[in-house]
Amino acid sequence: xxxxKTKHEMPQQRPEERIKNFxxxxxxxxxxxxxxxxxxxxxxxxxxxxxxxxxxxxxxxxIKQIAEGNIDKxxxxxxxxxxxxxxxxxxxxxxxxxxxxxxxxxxGEPVAIGRLERFLADYEHNKGVKIPKIAKATGKKVAVVxxxxxxxTCAGDLAKIGYKVTVFEALHAPGGVLMYGIPEFRLPxxxxxxxxxxIKKLGVEIKYDVVVGKTIDVDELMKEYDAVFIGTGAGxxxxxxxxxxxxxxxxxxxxxxxxxxxxxxxxxxDFDTPxxxxxxxxxxxxxxxxxxxxxxxxRLGAEKSYILYRRTEAEMPARIEEIHHAKxxxxxxxxxxxxxxFYGDKDGHLTEVEFLKMQLGEPDESGRRRPVPIPGxxxxxxxxxALVAIGQSPNPLIPHTVKGLQVGKHGNIVAxxxxxxxxxxxxxxxxxxxxxxxxxxxxGAGKRAARAIDQYIKSKK
Amino acid sequence: xxxxxLGKRVCMYEILEKKILSETVKLMKIKAPLVAKKxxxxxxxxxxxxxxxxxxxxxxxxxxxKNGTITIIFLEVxxxxxxxxxxxxxxxxxxxxGPLGMPSEVxxxxxxxxxxxxxxxxxxxxxxxxxxxxxxxxxxxxxAKTENLLLLEKEISSFSDEFYIATDDGSKGQKGFxxxxxxxxxxxxxxxxVMAIGPIIMMKVVSTLxxxxxxxxLVSLNPIMIDGTGMCGGCRxxxxxxxxxxxxxxxxxxxxxxxxxxxxxxxxxxxxxxxDACKLAGVQ
Numbered sequence: 001x002x003x004x005k006t007k008h009e010m011p012q013q014r015p016e017e018r019i020k021n022f023x024x025x026x027x028x029x030x031x032x033x034x035x036x037x038x039x040x041x042x043x044x045x046x047x048x049x050x051x052x053x054x055x056x057x058x059x060x061x062x063i064k065q066i067a068e069g070n071i072d073k074x075x076x077x078x079x080x081x082x083x084x085x086x087x088x089x090x091x092x093x094x095x096x097x098x099x100x101x102x103x104x105x106x107x108g109e110p111v112a113i114g115r116l117e118r119f120l121a122d123y124e125h126n127k128g129v130k131i132p133k134i135a136k137a138t139g140k141k142v143a144v145v146x147x148x149x150x151x152x153t154c155a156g157d158l159a160k161i162g163y164k165v166t167v168f169e170a171l172h173a174p175g176g177v178l179m180y181g182i183p184e185f186r187l188p189x190x191x192x193x194x195x196x197x198x199i200k201k202l203g204v205e206i207k208y209d210v211v212v213g214k215t216i217d218v219d220e221l222m223k224e225y226d227a228v229f230i231g232t233g234a235g236x237x238x239x240x241x242x243x244x245x246x247x248x249x250x251x252x253x254x255x256x257x258x259x260x261x262x263x264x265x266x267x268x269x270d271f272d273t274p275x276x277x278x279x280x281x282x283x284x285x286x287x288x289x290x291x292x293x294x295x296x297x298x299r300l301g302a303e304k305s306y307i308l309y310r311r312t313e314a315e316m317p318a319r320i321e322e323i324h325h326a327k328x329x330x331x332x333x334x335x336x337x338x339x340x341x342f343y344g345d346k347d348g349h350l351t352e353v354e355f356l357k358m359q360l361g362e363p364d365e366s367g368r369r370r371p372v373p374i375p376g377x378x379x380x381x382x383x384x385x386a387l388v389a390i391g392q393s394p395n396p397l398i399p400h401t402v403k404g405l406q407v408g409k410h411g412n413i414v415a416x417x418x419x420x421x422x423x424x425x426x427x428x429x430x431x432x433x434x435x436x437x438x439x440x441x442x443x444g445a446g447k448r449a450a451r452a453i454d455q456y457i458k459s460k461k
Numbered sequence: 462x463x464x465x466x467l468g469k470r471v472c473m474y475e476i477l478e479k480k481i482l483s484e485t486v487k488l489m490k491i492k493a494p495l496v497a498k499k500x501x502x503x504x505x506x507x508x509x510x511x512x513x514x515x516x517x518x519x520x521x522x523x524x525x526x527k528n529g530t531i532t533i534i535f536l537e538v539x540x541x542x543x544x545x546x547x548x549x550x551x552x553x554x555x556x557x558x559g560p561l562g563m564p565s566e567v568x569x570x571x572x573x574x575x576x577x578x579x580x581x582x583x584x585x586x587x588x589x590x591x592x593x594x595x596x597x598x599x600x601x602x603x604x605a606k607t608e609n610l611l612l613l614e615k616e617i618s619s620f621s622d623e624f625y626i627a628t629d630d631g632s633k634g635q636k637g638f639x640x641x642x643x644x645x646x647x648x649x650x651x652x653x654x655v656m657a658i659g660p661i662i663m664m665k666v667v668s669t670l671x672x673x674x675x676x677x678x679l680v681s682l683n684p685i686m687i688d689g690t691g692m693c694g695g696c697r698x699x700x701x702x703x704x705x706x707x708x709x710x711x712x713x714x715x716x717x718x719x720x721x722x723x724x725x726x727x728x729x730x731x732x733x734x735x736x737d738a739c740k741l742a743g744v745q
Contacts, residue, residue: 172556209558235692255693272515274734348726
């Protein structure tokens with residue numbers, strides 16, 4: 001039997017349409033297409049895809065169920081390992097994880113594991129989410145700090161095995177970066193809310209407006225709970241540190257995206273929080289966050305949306321799919337350019353950015369070729385808005401307020417693979433421990449920490 | 462502790478008391494036990510009125526740990542503060558988070574001058590109280606455009622060793638600016654520290670004056686914020702040429718090192734949108 005070499009396409013909004021709205025770009029598989037796609041899976045005995053998944057989903061098993069038309073059973077298999085499939089099925093970098101290990105790569109494209117995961121999650125949401133059996137209450141309590149991907153995963157897994165879990169969230173909404181960072185057109189907020197609702201139905205309680213380190217200290221939580229997990233993420237924006245960065249019109253990616261996504265500035269004035277971008281927007285950086293900024297700008301009405309990046313396309317950290325979507329939508333890539341100064345008018349509004357052309361030199365510590373400035377290559381570009389998307393550092397609120405907690409040189413909490421910190425009973429995972437990474441790696445960390453917390457509490461008996 | 466559930470308005474911070482201090486300045490006591498438990502002079506809160514609301518920072522004007530309340534005093538300047546001013550006792554706010562920022566450095570300096578202008582007098586009050594209770598000789602100078610815009614006169618004077626008022630129109634106290642009175646105080650006393658909270662221009666003028674005499678000066682800044690936890694950087698200010706976040710590094714900074722021009726500019730970032738929002742909400 002011959003296997004189809006390419007993935008089944010996922011229908012999506014046309015670029016010229018979608019840049020006028022904030023609706024999700026791809027529509028997802030129908031049941032029929034999903035079954036056809038699932039039939040491409042070879043059901044390899046050594047299950048290479050599973051080894052590529054940070055949360056260890058039994059991928060061939062759920063695909064087999066889809067191929068046989070047992071969609072409900074497939075959902076069940078999927079959800080034994082992940083609490084947030086609708087999120088993962090949209091924002092995971094499958095190409096470098098599960099799909100990157102797929103045997104079919106030898107003859108063509110891998111099985112569209114991500115699309116199948118999304119199909120199952122959406123199928124379940126449409127049908128009504130089933131709550132799994134929850135183990136007998138252990139009588140033990142765990143506090144989770146931060147309702148982002150790491151915290152929610154840790155909380156959900158602990159609740160399933162009988163712990164009473166309380167999540168403390170600083171903002172007024174759950175989801176962390178899923179809510180404030182990733183735009184509606186890539187991850188609809190309704191999806192995030194439904195996933196969070198599922199976690200709550202497992203018995204997890206979420207308390208909002210609590211800034212741990214300010215409203216309550218970690219020490220207090222340690223006294224009241226049997227263990228504490230910190231998943232406060234990488235909230236601190238990095239800056240270019242060039243003159244003019246405090247001009248009106250220069251935003252961190254975090255501020256821009258938080259205004260638009262969490263505060264819904266794209267619905268201003270129905271919602272109270274404004275954002276203004278003018279006609280020409282330049283985004284600095286080339287990761288997923290930068291693509292989100294550039295694409296959001298178009299949807300807010302920018303006539304031109306540039307990505308300025310100091311290396312070349314080959315070094316861009318963004319997922320290929322995101323770069324592809326950005327190009328389709330008309331984002332203009334100015335590569336090998338490094339900003340050196342912002343200029344403003346007499347009232348302090350941004351008017352221009354000056355940059356240097358670069359060329360690639362020897363590889364640096366990241367293995368990517370280091371960009372070197374070409375002397376005398378200064379150029380200027382007229383812009384109304386600059387979005388700085390060159391990464392985030394761990395949020396500093398907690399690391400320095402806990403006695404005896406070992407903190408790394410980048411301000412991250414030092415934790416082992418299972419989230420154990422230098423303080424017994426205190427666990428940490430996700431971006432606060434690793435520095436800015438992906439949603440799925442944070443979820444994997446939350447999952448392993450849940451296991452370690454269970455072991456820790458049991459060992460204390 | 463209050464709990465929120467998605468989409469349901471069960472997370473509520475009740476308004477227990479409301480006082481109209483002047484036509485545009487209102488005082489509210491909000492039930493927020495967790496915030497009250499930890500609040501220190503100099504810190505601030507962020508509130509959101511309802512699900513469509515924006516998040517705005519307000520410096521804490523007083524706190525009552527026993528009764529679990531926080532007092533806020535605000536000037537109705539924009540859409541949210543105008544809408545807030547229309548709420549009454551028994552109404553609730555959707556979100557009220559804090560205490561945020563670093564507390565004031567309250568210690569024994571010797572002779573301290575506390576300068577408050579306009580609605581900036583409100584957050585000055587707990588600091589005056591704390592400085593007095595720490596054994597400082599406290600000289601307070603309050604300023605306003607006119608007499609009926611003066612706040613907390615009685616409260617602040619009761620914790621002050623010397624107490625002065627300056628009004629622009631001379632309707633109460635000395636006619637002129639707080640900086641004129643401060644100059645007279647400096648002529649008379651050896652001043653060890655000046656704390657100034659008020660309009661940006663007032664803090665700038667006070668800092669320029671005290672710099673001449675090399676007197677340590679702290680100012681409390683109130684830039685535009687969203688999260689208040691160091692995440693967005695919207696509140697960044699330039700202090701001594703370095704970028705600081707008012708929400709986590711401040712809100713108090715060395716008055717001699719703040720770039721006031723940039724702060725004024727950044728606070729006007731959304732002024733057009735503010736006008737539109739007010740018009741649409743019918744709160745002009």
